[in-house]
Amino acid sequence: MADFLRLRRASARSVTRGTYALRPVRSSAMRVATWMSVCVACAAAGAAAMHGYATRVTSDSMPCAAVPSHDGLDDALARTQLALRQEAASRASVQRSADALTAEVRELQAHVLFLQAQSRSRR
Template sequence: MADLLRPGRRRGRVRGHVRGNVVTQRTYALQPVRSLAVRIGVWALVCIACMAAGAAAMHGYARPDVSAGPSCVAPAAHDELQDALARAQLALKQEAASRASVQKSAEALTVEVRRLQAQVLFLQGQSRSCR
């Protein structure tokens, strides 16, 4: 183990070359894995897929919201219920107004009755005193 740590000793020789230099002394050239036709075809398919996705996105963005249409239209039964509710509310308002009118006239009549009772008591007191 101590021999591995000492510099200067060349233990890793393989056929006259140091192990680290074997890879760097060879020449390499990149070669395409797929043919030119396959690469052009894949490129064309990717372009077509991108254009289709863009067209679908534009179509979805430009299309009006279909779900909003039917919810704005009220069904006939709903209109009938609204009319019945409006009639009932109008009847309640009329009844409240008539009750207020009757209450006001009852209060006015109560005041008139008290005034007349006071006059009757006064007149009765006057007629007794005269006798």
């Protein structure tokens, strides 16, 4: 057992006395090649996106199909839109009154705090 501990201490001393220097995991040529391949891949992806954008089918070249008439649906849509506008207006009105009441409550709380401070100072 003592021999094992002596060998372990001796190897630890030799390891700590050595000089070490960091060296890159990959060579600089490999790092440059990796960056170049990334740049080429990005350029290829950009070129593919530009080509797809340039050759996409525009709505002008597509044939225009007549939409069948849906008078009942149009009326229902108009009624629903009107109901939504009315609801939005009523919500806005309620929000305005709630904001006004909140401001009034804050003002009354400030008055109460002032009066409480005045009554404490008189004692």
